[in-house]
Amino acid sequence: MAAMVGGAALKTVMSTAVNSQIRGYKERRAEAKSQVDWEDYNYPPYLRVLHYNLDDVEDANAKFAVRIANINYLMACSTFCVNCFGTFVLACGGLKLKGVHLIYAIFNLIIYSIVGMYAFYKAYKGLATKNGRLTDYYLGLQVLFIIFFLVASIVSGANYYGWTNVKRASDSDKLSGFWVFWTFFESALWTIDYLVGGWALYLVAKNKTDKIGGLLGF
Structure with missing residues (x-):
């Protein structure tokens, strides 16, 4: 046995x-x-840690999917930067714990900029090489990102100023006007991020192919 x-x-x-x-x-x-010369590191500009050239994707529909995925990544990075700036202003205005929350915001920016770029690169390379296994990495991570963006657009607490943060901002005795404005502004950005993110997820999934097996007769 x-x-x-x-x-x-x-x-x-x-x-x-x-x-x-x-x-x-x-x-x-x-x-x-x-x-494709995958060792031609040219992205992001100045940092140059990976290769990215939209012309490497031959199929027009797949190319459009990669473009939207890239736009969504850049938009989300910008929103994280906006979150850092808003938290910085609130910290300078003397709001309680905003100094600590600023550290959280910076950490979130760093983590997403790295993991988000990894996910986007998998989508780009997967569609460029017609490797569905690579695009799966993007699809899995993108679902998590969309959930995060959705939650960030709603919740109120720490360094997040979603739609439900309006009352907390209006009741504040410091920088109330700015905080209310910033809540609407940042919430709108997170909302756009998860909507565009969902579109990018759909496009990449729709254009996902796995023709590598045909090279070997599988």
């Missing part, structure tokens, strides 16, 4: 390893066939 269990486990491990090697080989073949 133990021998049978051990044999089954060994077979599973070997099968997983073989499948992993096949997927890696498929991806390398697809990248080679695309004739």
Whole structure:
């Protein structure tokens, strides 16, 4: 009995390893066939940590999907920056705990700028190489981002000023007028972010393909 269990486990491990090697080989073949210089690091400007060129995506619909995904990433980064600025102004105005909340806002900006760029890159590279496995990374992370944007557009607390923050802002004895205005402004931005994010998610999912198997006859 133990021998049978051990044999089954060994077979599973070997099968997983073989499948992993096949997927890696498929991806390398697809990248080679695309004739894209993935080591030409040009994005983001000045930082240059990855390669991005919209012309690498041959299909017009897929290219449009990548464009919208990139726009959504840049919009969200801008909203995080706006959140940092608003929290900074409130902290300077003497509102309680806003100094600590500013640190939260900066951390959120850093985390999203990195993880969001990783997700966007997977969408771009997946559509450029017709690798559905890569686009899956984007789709999974983008769902989480959209949920985050939706919540941020609603909640009131810490460094978030969603639609429900209006009363808290209007009742404040410091910078009340600014805080109410900023609540409407930032909430609108988060709302636009999750709407455009949902559009980008739909477009990438719609254009997702996985033709790498055809290179090897799978």
